[in-house]
Amino acid sequence: MAKVIAVANRKGGVGKTTTAICLAFFLGRRGKKVLLLDLDPQNALWAALCHSGEKGSGASGALELVRGEASARDIVQTTRLLNVDLIPFGNPESVTHQDESLFAMPRKRAAFVRVVASLSKKYDYVIVDSPPGASALVEFALLLSDSVVIPLQCQPLALRIMPRILRDIKELIVSANPRLTVEGVLLTMYDFWQPISHEIADQVWSYFPKKSTFRAVIRKSPAFERIFDSEDNPLLQEELDEELLDYDVIADLVVSREESSAESRKQP
Ligand SMILES: Nc1ncnc2c1ncn2[C@@H]1O[C@H](COP(=O)(O)OP(=O)(O)O)[C@@H](O)[C@H]1O
Ligand SMILES: [Mg+2]
Numbered sequence: 001m002a003k004v005i006a007v008a009n010r011k012g013g014v015g016k017t018t019t020a021i022c023l024a025f026f027l028g029r030r031g032k033k034v035l036l037l038d039l040d041p042q043n044a045l046w047a048a049l050c051h052s053g054e055k056g057s058g059a060s061g062a063l064e065l066v067r068g069e070a071s072a073r074d075i076v077q078t079t080r081l082l083n084v085d086l087i088p089f090g091n092p093e094s095v096t097h098q099d100e101s102l103f104a105m106p107r108k109r110a111a112f113v114r115v116v117a118s119l120s121k122k123y124d125y126v127i128v129d130s131p132p133g134a135s136a137l138v139e140f141a142l143l144l145s146d147s148v149v150i151p152l153q154c155q156p157l158a159l160r161i162m163p164r165i166l167r168d169i170k171e172l173i174v175s176a177n178p179r180l181t182v183e184g185v186l187l188t189m190y191d192f193w194q195p196i197s198h199e200i201a202d203q204v205w206s207y208f209p210k211k212s213t214f215r216a217v218i219r220k221s222p223a224f225e226r227i228f229d230s231e232d233n234p235l236l237q238e239e240l241d242e243e244l245l246d247y248d249v250i251a252d253l254v255v256s257r258e259e260s261s262a263e264s265r266k267q268p
Contacts, residue, residue: 012132028083063090
């Protein structure tokens with residue numbers, strides 16, 4: 001049974017989708033079977049990882065599943081990344097406001113959870129990307145998951161939103177998903193040349209409990225911007241840009257945490 005990890009933060013542009021893709025990629029490179037689930041109506045994962053340049057509005061995904069237009073079998077797509085499959089959000093051109101409310105309906109949610117549980121038997125990890133804001137989709141992503149990675153962009157604003165992030169997670173754990181743990185707050189777009197980046201890291205690392213942060217950062221680099229480029233994806237190049245490997249360190253931490261918690265579950 002796969003471990004389900006959401007990538008979430010109410011703020012947009014902090015590196016959620018980049019984190020979902022890179023974490024999936026490096027887990028896959030380690031031989032882990034990964035299923036990416038895109039719960040962001042922008043459907044960016046399909047465009048980046050499956051689309052080969054020709055015009056097209058997208059394959060069926062989570063949206064068509066909750067609408068009852070597609071079955072579990074139809075929605076899993078292979079990607080260009082080794083060992084990584086994808087459930088796209090679905091055809092973004094057909095999304096309406098009502099669609100989002102489908103993800104809030106208990107009956108639809110329960111059916112979706114069953115589909116993910118059954119698919120997850122074939123995978124080691126399910127990584128769930130979520131949209132910004134506080135929508136039914138974000139709530140559902142966290143409800144589905146065992147843990148959450150919270151990307152935090154290295155900017156002064158990060159310090160102001162820290163208390164809210166912690167409060168949101170605590171509320172969710174109490175109200176909706178007692179199983180949810182914080183996999184880690186992850187500092188993204190870290191600039192070694194900017195003293196503010198070091199200050200933010202110090203403050204974030206002292207604010208959150210040690211087990212809830214990754215004591216490793218993701219550097220700011222143009223290499224990450226090309227991850228959304230379906231023609232020139234740097235993850236598909238033979239020699240990886242050094243900065244991309246920052247996510248390999250995070251993948252390593254995720255796997256070793258999982259292995260040590262499996263080990264402690266085995267002990268009498
Ligand atoms: N480590 C990084 N260094 C430089 N640019 C980054 C980095 N991570 C993400 N980006 C860029 O920042 C923008 C927002 O990233 P994205 O992953 O889409 O954030 P979110 O999903 O939270 O909205 C994108 O243009 C992406 O290419
Ligand atoms: Mg995103």
